Amino acid sequence: MISISIVEDHENYRKSLAKAIETHEQFNIIGVYPSAEEAINELVNNPPDIAILDIKMKDISGIELIEQVRAQIPDTQFLMCTSFQNDENVFNALKAGASGYIVKGSTALEIQNAILELYDGGSPMSPYIARKVISMHHKQPAPSNFGLSQRELEVLSLLSKGLLYKEISDQLDISPNTVKNHCKNIYKRLHVQNKVEALNKFNSF
Amino acid sequence: MISISIVEDHENYRKSLAKAIETHEQFNIIGVYPSAEEAINELVNNPPDIAILDIKMKDISGIELIEQVRAQIPDTQFLMCTSFQNDENVFNALKAGASGYIVKGSTALEIQNAILELYDGGSPMSPYIARKVISMHHKQPAPSNFGLSQRELEVLSLLSKGLLYKEISDQLDISPNTVKNHCKNIYKRLHVQNKVEALNKFNSF
DNA sequence: AGTACAATAGCCCCTTTGGGCTATAGCTGG
DNA sequence: CCAGCTATAGCCCAAAGGGGCTATTGTACT
Numbered sequence: 001m002i003s004i005s006i007v008e009d010h011e012n013y014r015k016s017l018a019k020a021i022e023t024h025e026q027f028n029i030i031g032v033y034p035s036a037e038e039a040i041n042e043l044v045n046n047p048p049d050i051a052i053l054d055i056k057m058k059d060i061s062g063i064e065l066i067e068q069v070r071a072q073i074p075d076t077q078f079l080m081c082t083s084f085q086n087d088e089n090v091f092n093a094l095k096a097g098a099s100g101y102i103v104k105g106s107t108a109l110e111i112q113n114a115i116l117e118l119y120d121g122g123s124p125m126s127p128y129i130a131r132k133v134i135s136m137h138h139k140q141p142a143p144s145n146f147g148l149s150q151r152e153l154e155v156l157s158l159l160s161k162g163l164l165y166k167e168i169s170d171q172l173d174i175s176p177n178t179v180k181n182h183c184k185n186i187y188k189r190l191h192v193q194n195k196v197e198a199l200n201k202f203n204s205f
Numbered sequence: 206m207i208s209i210s211i212v213e214d215h216e217n218y219r220k221s222l223a224k225a226i227e228t229h230e231q232f233n234i235i236g237v238y239p240s241a242e243e244a245i246n247e248l249v250n251n252p253p254d255i256a257i258l259d260i261k262m263k264d265i266s267g268i269e270l271i272e273q274v275r276a277q278i279p280d281t282q283f284l285m286c287t288s289f290q291n292d293e294n295v296f297n298a299l300k301a302g303a304s305g306y307i308v309k310g311s312t313a314l315e316i317q318n319a320i321l322e323l324y325d326g327g328s329p330m331s332p333y334i335a336r337k338v339i340s341m342h343h344k345q346p347a348p349s350n351f352g353l354s355q356r357e358l359e360v361l362s363l364l365s366k367g368l369l370y371k372e373i374s375d376q377l378d379i380s381p382n383t384v385k386n387h388c389k390n391i392y393k394r395l396h397v398q399n400k401v402e403a404l405n406k407f408n409s410f
Numbered sequence: 411a412g413t414a415c416a417a418t419a420g421c422c423c424c425t426t427t428g429g430g431c432t433a434t435a436g437c438t439g440g
Numbered sequence: 441c442c443a444g445c446t447a448t449a450g451c452c453c454a455a456a457g458g459g460g461c462t463a464t465t466g467t468a469c470t
Contacts, residue, residue: 383419
């Protein structure tokens with residue numbers, strides 16, 4: 001049995017959602033709330049396997065709701081429900097901790113499948129959103145390295161761990177002065193004045 | 206018409222892939238290469254809309270191939286093909302710049318649909334991988350902030366921009382000594398000894 | 411009233427860092 | 441062979457950072 005709670009402020013949709021879920025014998029609705037405010041405590045006290053949240057609600061958005069309760073119920077998975085397939089908020093909800101979503105107007109079967117996919121470790125979502133999510137992971141092309149040499153990259157990478165010149169020189173088996181020199185050269189190339197700036201510049205490409 | 210190139214070192218699969226694609230009238234195969242090495246120049250000189258790459262190949266992996274050519278052919282989309290649905294490499298390929306993948310053993314129809322979905326701006330992938338990708342976007346729950354005060358967070362955020370104590374004190378309109386004090390307190394809370402360590406610790410939670 | 415803590419700010423002292431400059435050895439490409 | 445580049449390493453000096461301590465003010469909870 002998969003326990004499910006629903007948070008949805010439109011009465012009609014809330015009811016039809018509940019009905020679609022009830023008909024599947026593997027699902028067990030343990031809570032239905034008409035507002036985020038009312039849901040927030042109940043979700044924490046009685047965490048479902050899956051919480052179905054409307055993204056846009058009058059009082060608190062589903063996204064905020066996730067942010068507020070997720071830490072306390074780490075085993076609950078969040079399935080958003082949205083009116084618009086490609087809502088920008090869907091993307092934000094996924095970032096906040098949701099694992100998938102369904103579109104309002106889906107058939108009972110589609111809803112059930114989404115829940116099962118979610119419970120199974122999947123992430124029901126549209127191809128468009130999927131692409132958007134993975135695009136965020138794409139490293140920018142042509143790292144180019146700003147023309148830094150291999151050794152300089154090595155030093156930079158150790159710097160990024162918070163090591164001192166001395167510690168770096170020990171690891172690379174060179175003099176601390178040399179490490180210093182590499183840093184100076186790195187700073188010149190990147191047009192910066194200190195470690196943090198260098199790391200920022202480099203890591204943002 | 207969608208132009209397509211194929212890079213695949215197993216002859217049998219290469220041929221069956223080509224056949225599955227040819228039968229669709231909207232697809233136009235403009236290159237078929239049995240190794241990454243041979244493909245690399247051709248892809249750059251004659252970039253297809255979609256490049257289908259085997260993830261594991263004898264000489265260079267499909268992932269490395271993407272890294273090497275992506276910068277030069279930004280309009281080409283990469284569709285990986287893999288033997289194992291949940292291969293760790295699939296995930297790495299997506300990070301490198303691929304936009305989706307197909308599993309070896311898919312039917313011609315499945316292959317065609319994946320290509321169309323990709324061309325359409327989607328990202329064909331299994332639910333498991335989708336989840337993995339979006340999980341990476343989840344902010345860690347309960348930022349908790351390590352018990353840092355509001356002011357300390359403010360200072361930390363300015364530190365992360367590479368500013369000096371003096372610059373921070375100017376912006377916050379307090380004394381540089383106070384900024385220093387905040388830093389000292391931050392370091393104590395986070396159990397670190399310097400800026401870079403503090404930023405690392407904080408940003409990785 | 412008393413305790414606790416955040417934010418402010420100063421002091422001292424030493425270490426680390428950053429910038430300038432020089433120098434040598436090795437390697438590479440005209 | 442020479443010019444250019446990298447990696448190495450040293451020197452000097454000044455600025456920035458980090459750790460220890462104390463102190464005042466204000467707010468908040470008890």
